[in-house]
Amino acid sequence: MGGWHWLALFGGILAAWLALYLMAAPADLREASAIYGAGFWRDLCTLTPDAAGFVRMVLMWGLMSAAMMAPTALPAFATYDDLAHSTPDTRFSHLVAGYLVVWIGFSVLAAALQMVLFRAGLLSAFGDSVSRTLSAGLLIVAGLYQFSAFKEACLSKCRRPLTFFMQHWEEGPWRNGLRLGAVCLGCCWALMLLAFVGGVMNLAFMGLATLIMVFEKLPDLGRYITRPLGMLLIAAAPVVGLGLI
Known part of the structure; x- marks a missing residue:
């Protein structure tokens, strides 16, 4: 197989980030929206969910999922690739495809939630x-989830991909x-939904969130991040909810 499958994977990740960059609304449009209000978008007929359509939002969330989540799974992909060298019928592309199908499903649900909200x-x-109430609520949910036994169980599998695949x-x-x-998905769904707080098309938020989920x-490093991050998110909720920042 050589290294072409890795080139294709990294090329896909870079392409997803490039597409997100091209789709991100420029700052002047955001400023215009703040000045002119909702009527600005009705007249412009571009970025509202009604004008863009549900399919476009699914595509946007799909690109976000590919760009943000594929890097977090690179250690698992590498582990599988190492194991596959000595085993027939272990197509790397099928593994990645199965992984992405789950996140496409998440993208559909996230797009539907965005439409409703x-x-x-x-x-x-x-x-x-x-x-402010929605923002604070999402921060609290994400913060509390950091302490859940379910998230810990999912993280334990992500942190030990060799054991996971052997099973x-x-x-x-x-x-x-x-x-x-x-x-x-069990590890990261709550953090991904914080895009509604940080900005769905905010590249800075997406980059920071990706790094946090990778780490x-x-x-070795992950166990020092999960619960402190949870405490930070919970502490941020009343600050955001009261409009102190």
Whole structure:
């Protein structure tokens, strides 16, 4: 197989980040929205969920998931690739495809949630929360989830990919990819939904969140991140909710 599968994977990640950069709304449009209000977007007919359509939001969340989550799974992909050298019928592409299918499902649900929140007046046209209560609630949910036994169980599998794959190796690459995607989703869904707080198309937020999730899955470093991050998110909730920042 050579190294072409890795070139394709990294190329896909870079392409997803490039697409997100091209889709990100420039600062002057955000400023215009703040000045002219919702009527500005109705007249412009561009970035609102109604104008862009549900499919466009699914695509946007799919790109975000690929760009942000694939890097967090690179240690697991590398472990699988090492094991696959001595085993037939272990197609790397099937593993990655199974992983991404799970996150495509998440993207559909996240896009639907964005549509509902936008129509309820809780999100801006960019997917940013305009409700202090919503922002504080998302921070509290994400913070509390950092302490949950379910998240810890998922993280333990992500941090020990060799053990994870050996337990399910006979199921093949496709089902292993689905399992890995499900475990990864269990680790990161709450942090991903903080995009509504940090900005769905905010590249700075996406970059920071990606780094945090990458570090959190590292076996030696991750355990020093998970609970302190939870405390930080919970502490930030009343600050955001009261409008102190």
